[in-house]
Amino acid sequence: MFEYFPGNYVWNLAVVATLGNGGELAEVDEACRPIREAAAQGADAGTQEFFASWSAVADRLIGLAERDEAAGRSFSAGEKYRRAALYLINADRMQSVHAPDRRAHYERAIALQHKAMRLARDPVEVIEIPYAGASLPAYLYKAAGTDGAPAPCLVVWNGFDSFKEQLLGAGLAQQLARRGVSTLFVDQPGTGGALRLHGLHAVPETEAYGTACYEYLAGRDDVDPDRIGVLGVSLGGYYAPRAAAFEERFALVVSWGANHNWGEVQRRRLQREGENPVPHYWEHALWVWGQTSMEDFEKLWDRINLDGVVERLRVPYLVVHGGSDRQIPVEYAHRSYEQATSSPKRELKVYTADEGGVEHCNLDDPANPTSFIADWVAETFGQSVG
Numbered sequence: 001m002f003e004y005f006p007g008n009y010v011w012n013l014a015v016v017a018t019l020g021n022g023g024e025l026a027e028v029d030e031a032c033r034p035i036r037e038a039a040a041q042g043a044d045a046g047t048q049e050f051f052a053s054w055s056a057v058a059d060r061l062i063g064l065a066e067r068d069e070a071a072g073r074s075f076s077a078g079e080k081y082r083r084a085a086l087y088l089i090n091a092d093r094m095q096s097v098h099a100p101d102r103r104a105h106y107e108r109a110i111a112l113q114h115k116a117m118r119l120a121r122d123p124v125e126v127i128e129i130p131y132a133g134a135s136l137p138a139y140l141y142k143a144a145g146t147d148g149a150p151a152p153c154l155v156v157w158n159g160f161d162s163f164k165e166q167l168l169g170a171g172l173a174q175q176l177a178r179r180g181v182s183t184l185f186v187d188q189p190g191t192g193g194a195l196r197l198h199g200l201h202a203v204p205e206t207e208a209y210g211t212a213c214y215e216y217l218a219g220r221d222d223v224d225p226d227r228i229g230v231l232g233v234s235l236g237g238y239y240a241p242r243a244a245a246f247e248e249r250f251a252l253v254v255s256w257g258a259n260h261n262w263g264e265v266q267r268r269r270l271q272r273e274g275e276n277p278v279p280h281y282w283e284h285a286l287w288v289w290g291q292t293s294m295e296d297f298e299k300l301w302d303r304i305n306l307d308g309v310v311e312r313l314r315v316p317y318l319v320v321h322g323g324s325d326r327q328i329p330v331e332y333a334h335r336s337y338e339q340a341t342s343s344p345k346r347e348l349k350v351y352t353a354d355e356g357g358v359e360h361c362n363l364d365d366p367a368n369p370t371s372f373i374a375d376w377v378a379e380t381f382g383q384s385v386g
Contacts, residue, residue, distance in 0.1 A: 022169035078120030152227030159234025201290030210243030263301030
């Protein structure tokens with residue numbers, strides 16, 4: 001993995017994820033160069049400096065975008081606003097739950113993202129999916145060349161700490177659209193706007209919001225209700241198969257990062273085994289799951305486990321994992337695959353150094369895994385892959 005900050009896995013993960021989600025190398029370097037000394041102090045110290053430096057790059061881009069917009073160059077302005085939003089989201093992601101003005105910073109980034117999509121004329125619809133008396137913010141990236149016919153659609157859920165805006169820029173939607181598949185990116189409970197704007201915390205029983213996502217799509221004229229699948233990234237590797245096991249109308253499921261037993265991972269982290277995904281990890285975890293103490297949180301852990309769950313899957317199931325994942329043991333990928341004995345089409349893909357993408361969710365080299373997943377989903381839906 002590209003390690004801009006030697007010895008600081010958490011900050012390096014933020015860098016490679018941003019590059020993989022549409023960031024520009026020179027701009028990321030501009031954001032990182034002033035905070036090298038801060039990074040040497042560990043993952044938690046210096047996150048305010050991280051925010052300030054990345055925000056400064058975003059502010060510079062916004063100024064350039066405003067010039068483009070004033071000149072009528074909407075496409076160029078949209079691309080700059082998009083990257084500014086990405087950098088602000090990444091800066092927010094690294095902060096403590098208690099950092100000042102977090103909601104205001106988040107809302108600014110989302111407003112920039114929406115402006116970027118509008119100016120760039122992206123084939124994206126901004127959606128709110130009704131759920132639990134509130135809503136789940138979502139983007140529908142529409143398939144190309146359907147001539148108005150209902151298209152298959154893949155629901156994509158974030159991991160523990162990611163945002164739908166990051167995944168929207170990671171290339172999967174564009175790959176699937178070329179193959180005639182739409183993509184619905186959702187901030188599910190515990191992530192993004194669902195948590196920050198609506199106070200919706202993560203729950204182990206993910207079929208509850210899985211049903212909400214499915215029924216929203218099934219009610220649209222441009223989606224084929226018999227070809228709606230679900231993919232989860234990182235902790236979404238638990239969320240997605242859990243949902244598909246109990247919401248049986250999903251037509252396929254993908255774990256991009258096999259988070260088979262998340263409770264066990266937390267116990268390992270308490271023993272300093274494995275890497276954390278974000279700074280201020282434990283306070284972030286309590287916030288995501290709506291817990292007030294570690295004692296209460298530990299009582300929840302054992303429910304976040306796919307043992308006895310993936311056996312229920314009756315649909316095609318793909319497990320994709322990095323062979324040297326430093327967060328989630330690769331043994332979990334084998335466990336999820338081996339237990340899915342009722343799936344009519346199950347496949348395990350563990351990426352090696354020869355293929356690239358050996359780190360967590362293949363973030364160190366995501367291009368080939370992204371294409372592979374797009375091909376598998378399209379083929380399973382009966383779509384052309386070229």
